[in-house]
Amino acid sequence: MADLNADTTALTASVGSIKAGLESHRYICSDQIATAVFLAFHLRKPILIEGPPGVGKTELAKTAATLFDLPLIRLQCYEGLDEAKAIYEWKYGKQLLYTQVLKETLDEVLEGAKGFRESVQRLHEFGDIFFSEEFLEPRPLLKALKSETGCILLLDEIDKSDHEFESLLLEMLSDFQVSIPEIGTIKAVREPPLVFLTSNNTREISDALKRRCLHLYIPFPDAELEQRIIHARVPEIPPELERQLVQFIQSLRDMDLKKVPAISETIDWARTLVLLHAESLDPKMVRETLNVILKFQEDIEAVGSELTSLLHKLKG
């Protein structure tokens, strides 16, 4: 890391400076999150981020990219994702085309060759060209390794991919290299990328993968932190509304709902209420905008029936 510029060095000097840096990019976080970024940066280890949807897992990777001023390479995982889409693919069209062209010029190549042995020798000379980097189409993982400046690699929703893909990642995550049978091992060009993996925990990630990562669990924020987040993201919100809104959301999280509102929903709701020029939470407006924070009809009904008592608590 000798060639880091002064900015980055100052930025990563301590957990506090990283936290401040993230906050300057409007990502308000706990010490735990800042520590994770700090460790990941210095130990060059991937971070596996888990937590309920909408608490800012993907956002953390994005903000880190702007913070360190590095390009973000993102790979959205899904069932059936394989090496051809994640690491590399041969440009088979080009390969085919070149074979056709070559067929016609074969005579020229072999001209003057004495005997079978020499002909084969000549063919060998350019035989490997078809499986060289010229014909290689890099996919996100390979791109991240070949990045000149270093980069942030985001593997989003890793839990959606198959077990096979996880195993495929192991080499990449521990040694920052991938093996391509025809070419050999490709290592990170300069800086190994800073890797963020996110998971919604729809299935258990294998131990082998977990072992290679730092594990960060982002829970729902407490009231104070959430209030600061709202303040950073929706600065134009009136302070009284901000307080009530966060209190209201926090009390919803204690209820037995199918899907409790996350930070992203809180932010959306704050924006909605600002748009509607609300000064404080009044029952009618809340009822009309409940669908911003709750995504299931039965949740909306459950909250709707208790709305009066919930709002009453806020006043007190």
Add this chain to the structure above:
Amino acid sequence: MDRTLTQFIRALRNADIRISTAETLDALSVVELVGYEDRGALKRALALALPKTADEKVAFDHCFEQFFTFDDVRGARQPEPSPSAEGDESDEQDGEGAGGNSAGAGGERDSQGGPADKGGKKKKQKNKAPIEGLDDAVEEDLGPGPMSTPASALGELLMQNSRVELTMAMAAAGEAVDLQEIQVFTQKGLYTRRIMDGMGLAELNREISDLRESRQVPDRRLGQELKQRREWLREQVRDYVERQFLLHADATGHRLREELLRRVKLSNIEQRNFRLIQEVVFKMAKKLASLHSRRKKVFKRGALNVPRTLRHNMAYDGAIFDLHWKSIKIDRPKVFAICDVSGSVANYARFMLMFLYSLEEVMPKVRSFAFSSDLAEVTDLFERNKIEDAIAKTLRDYAGGSTDYGQALQDFRKQCLDDIDNRTTIIILGDARNNFGDPRTDIMKELYDRCKRLIWLNPESRSGWFTGDSEMRKYIAYSHQAEECNSLVHLERIVGNLLRTVQ
């Protein structure tokens, strides 16, 4: 190797957090980066490197709080009141010694900070009112004055006022008596005694009694002093043992109990252990599930994988010749479980069903049947209810009546013979005690011929199979496999084999 850290990791492992060697190394580099200075930062940093699930994080928090109970690790510690009544002049050196050393090596020493302080404070109170003779009414008041030097090693150590050396001696003695192996709380007194003995208590006792009978005032004064300090030491050792017990034994005891439960006969398990055993079952099931969930086979159906096909056909001059398909099929076993739920076998059925349904991830197609005389399908019950409730309902509804295997087999044949094909595994759990009724081996043969495997699990031990009204001899001929199955270990092995062969 950093001893504090390795001991902490040992404690974590005891609390059921899985930590590999690689992760230990990670933790070391984390500590190198963060240092021991800031407790909060250390905790946050280690919480990233060691525990890897939400559950483990909770356990980690708990362990960390218990293990690192010192208020501040390095330097910043205030000079503490020394345990002595008169040793104020040595305070400063003492505090420094403890502070400087504690960060370096011994975890035990660090964790001693808390209780040591407590001990110190108590003594300080005594210091304020020495004449009241708090601890011993008959103690004669000898007043301040010169004391003779103690002769025994432990006495010397006590009079030196060096807590560091004392705790070190305590740790060494603890190690010598294998304190880490402490398992149940009744052993606490025993270990305290052993450690005191290891530190040379006998010698000290002798010295104290000698000194107290001495004619010389300085000797008697020393005797008094040593006696006080001996009490203080005992308290320290007790605290130390207590702490080690909490760290090591609590979890070990739990594990011991689990290990025991795995081996004990299922019918002997008491009601109060059901919850624990359920945990064990889930753990075992999870292990099996993760072992077997990955078997997939490439299936020649579905969409053509164009890139792969073209790439593989490069060798054939671009002529499409060797086709590659996209779809991968997961082959899952079809399992029919038939459980005898009459009184004698009901308990086994309970655990077998629990096990099978805990494996839902890898065996989604379990159909289960319960019978004592008449047979009924209970699959629905399990789909709609939680496992425990479903089991309770099954036992309530079907457990009455005397066992009739013939009738049950006949019912089973009527209900689902058509569904049985060469991918089906049938598991029958029962003791085959048919009350001398018709065993209907003809149906058994039919099932045997149709299915892939027929496994008979008998909770009775093998020697009892061919006695009395047991029809095992007849049924065994029509089973691919017949096993004795009366503990969780058996059950795990059988289901493991089942998954291996079926997939």
